[in-house]
Amino acid sequence: MSILVRDGVGVRPRAAVAPRRRSGVPAAAWAGLQPWLLPIALVGLWQAACMAGLVPETVLPRPSAVLATGWAMVRTGELPAAMAVSFGRALAGLVVGGGIGFALGLANGLSRRSDRWTDTTLQMLRNVPHLALIPLVILWFGIGEGAKLFLVALGVFFPVYLNTLHGIRTVDPQLIEMGRSYGMSTATLFRRVVLPGALPSIFVGLRFGLGIMWLTLIVAETIAAQSGLGYMAMQAREFMQTDVIVLAILIYALLGKLADWTATLGERWAMPWRIAR
Template structure:
């Protein structure tokens, strides 16, 4: 029991020490509080934003953009990964083009996306979708390509083919790699969303940060940074939870 409690405490030691150090630096004014407000100042500002409903509103907008982009981009990446993983000819036909697009930085696409979609929600969701698609695609493809051929042959010996072979052998064998891609994509999702929300907008956590920058409100900017960090951590925890549930049959997740 003590070991379990200790294991739960250890990951939070560094964040705790960071906050303590931050408080000491701010209290002694080793750094100007205009540049680095004290933790209590941040908490008070966050409280006022929550009570006014402003923070919750912008959080809902950002989370919606992120989830819609994840569903579109992640779904497309998974489908392409599966298609190229099971079809040699489709892989030869499309993979080179996909890899070329993957290496284009998201920031380089922003001017073109604004021309295509304007500054509405479509532009932001498109950027997030592009960002999350490639990690899911690459890891899904990698998972299918690295399945032991012996398992596939054994499945065929038992009469499995087509959809049944995919469902019983290929998909379970690729799932560990798919979840790695999903967890990586979740991190990319928030990074891309930050970029997307710098495009002219009046809603979202990014808008809150940009407005705070104009008025030199460093406490609000720090709140938005903390929010993105918490979003990323929560998304990773949910992905790991799903990973453990779906892959509980796998020896690496059944310890």
């Protein structure tokens, strides 16, 4: 709120000052810290419960032990190698599945003929749980990279496809008519009206697909893999290394958060006209 002060002529507003917390922490920094307070508090509670003996180390190791294990694996190079393999698989599945889903969503949203030919088949396939296909996929591709790429791409495909299709179909018809009345060509109308109007729904599908991407990859790597974070966790299970299993789970969670944060940045870059949240 601006504050009125008097000068020699009249009343003018004083320049607004960025709000600061009483502790001296800028409001922007405090807003960025707030989402992490609950996770940090939960980790602190976890550590305290383990140190007090309320949680046995064999059931759930303390966070400090998990961190020490992670640092040791970083020094040996085992953890960075596993993360690189899993990240590469996730990215490849996202590009393939998301790209095909986006293309078909655009085609079916813009063309009634394409929609009549393909949408019914896709809706039938969507109701088949893709993780239930794992035994069949192993028979098709073995336990190589093809099986994991197929499963991740299939998991990402449908959220991107459905939300792209929904976004295209729900663009305000009055905006389209206005664009046509201004003499826009079909390509210009799509670029300046249809696609910007569909972007919010498309990014919802992307963020939803990113979550399914990591979920699918976790299952695929624990069942049919010879490398990656999931394989590392399964090997640790064989030797009762609970700290390594917990470390793998936490890394999956952090990678998922990183993917969602990246999608959020992309959303803000692609839609600068939306109010920042």
